[in-house]
Amino acid sequence: MKLTNILDIEGLTFRYPEAPKEAVSHFDLHVPEGEIVVLAGPSGCGKSTLLRTVNGLIPHMYSGDYSGEVKVAGASVKGTDMRDLSQRVGFLFQNPENQIFMFTVERDVAFGLENIGVPREEMRGRVDEALRLLGIASLAQRAPHELSDGQKQRVALAGVLAMRPRLVILDEPTSLLDPKTAGDLVALVAGLRKELGTTFVVVEHRIDLLVKVADRLVVMSEGKKVLEGTPRDVLFGEEAESYGVATPSVTKLQKMLAHDGLATGGALLSPAELARELEERQR
Amino acid sequence: MIEFQDVTFVHQNGVKALDGVTLKIESGETVALVGENGAGKTTLVKHVTGLLKPASGRVLVDGQDTKATSTARLSRKVGVAFQNPDHQLFSESVEEEMSFALRNFGFPPEVVRNRVAWGLELFGLEEYRKSSPLVLSGGEKKRLTLACILAWDPDVVILDEPTVGQDSLQKERLAGTIKLLKSAEKTVVVVSHDIEFLWPIQPRVVVMKAGKVVGDGPAPRIMQDEALLASARVAQPQLVEFHRSLSSKPLEPFADALEARRWVEGAFRP
């Protein structure tokens, strides 16, 4: 059986002009609609570059040597113009300052919707909802450049999610969020996947936040895909740590205790679950 | 020593970002500053360098009022790596970026050379020596700003969200560097949402909310205070949560997974 994929990356190779090495090298990734995929790997391994090939910044805005194919819902990114792509693919930049530019937060979140001609009434509703979901309704009339960095990241996220794209690409979405807001965002991602079937590809170093909701963890190193599997399988393997993938501290503990025969290693446990399991086994 | 005496600061748009902050940081302390988005953490650290001046109250750095001290003098003493590296990088090459401040502070050429080499090596940037900072990845830019600050060895080191863009190996190195700074009796202030990164460092933790300091104490005490953490939107470290969930447990929470394993081995081995 062949699933329909929302994203297909095949044999992708990209080198920035005059760069000594390829930033992405012979990369393959197939993502069925509705999956949550986490992309991890050492700083500088090519994660942001790979994401740029999905939203079309590469090859449309960046020059360089490009070969292979990237398809969003079956359509080649290379052959689709940026305007069309921006409707199909929601994209959060690693640095939120690269995507907030209007005079008020509210206008900023509405920007994408205005561009695609969403009717006023509906736009109002979607903007308000996005502001509320990101906890920034009280900032609606503030100027985005006069916010704290985490507040800016929330504005950028609200703008992306208000568009309700089928495919959402997030480049380190929690990097500037306070821990509770980061947790809220992960819940929001899981909720959107469940309700709307939205697909997410998320670059993240704080794996501990995402292990519970991710279907797949893909690890990249020096432009290549080096590991792929369920978060449990990748994190329990021997190699993940050598690629700088942060094993959550409780998973590290579970792994060691499973090795010692004191805990099971079948599924990833939360701190409370691990404590419970230890105590139940003792009884 | 850094001293905030009842400091209030209001941004031009009328937002009161600091609201009566009183805080004393002794020389040689390692302090983590945590709290929700918009709590005032960045605004606070900008007062230490004199970049922002209080509307009321006083900020003293080694006894000198920042209002009466030149920014040049303060900047020799206090090194800050800002939250957004794009605001701090302006040279043509990575090497030049690192050399610039060193030359400005009057270090002789061979010292500049050595320290640049040291920083590039420590932060894994050697291969980008001749590259423009603009083409670096997000995490690499961040590390470059860290390298620049640490290279000129300031007495006070302030890192605003240093782990953004960093993989776990880079984070471990950074934690190691912070411990080194501690043993060299430098004053270190780390602003971070990355609680899992902060916990093994076991810093003094200052919690901010709505422009005020709402908690201040050693990491184990603050990180076990669930009501405080919840009100400041700070999560509990996983190992503290694990410790909390055990019905019989040692007095103090585990600082790292190895320590937890040792205890579990003793308590649960049949």
Ligand SMILES: Nc1ncnc2c1ncn2[C@@H]1O[C@H](COP(=O)(O)OP(=O)(O)OP(=O)(O)O)[C@@H](O)[C@H]1O
């Ligand atoms: N340049 C500015 N102009 C006006 N208001 C600002 C500016 N920068 C920050 N603020 C406001 O001041 C308050 C404190 O912001 P600050 O940047 O100090 O927060 P923070 O604790 O560092 O947050 P974060 O965790 O998001 O980085 C917030 O309400 C913010 O909106």
Ligand SMILES: Nc1ncnc2c1ncn2[C@@H]1O[C@H](COP(=O)(O)OP(=O)(O)OP(=O)(O)O)[C@@H](O)[C@H]1O
């Ligand atoms: N615009 C550019 N021009 C030339 N080289 C670039 C450019 N952007 C990135 N690079 C280089 O390409 C490589 C991959 O960078 P990329 O930004 O994709 O890494 P990353 O995995 O996202 O890293 P991080 O986790 O630090 O954000 C790095 O060696 C980087 O220096």
Ligand SMILES: [Mg+2]
């Ligand atoms: Mg990146």
Ligand SMILES: [Mg+2]
């Ligand atoms: Mg800040």
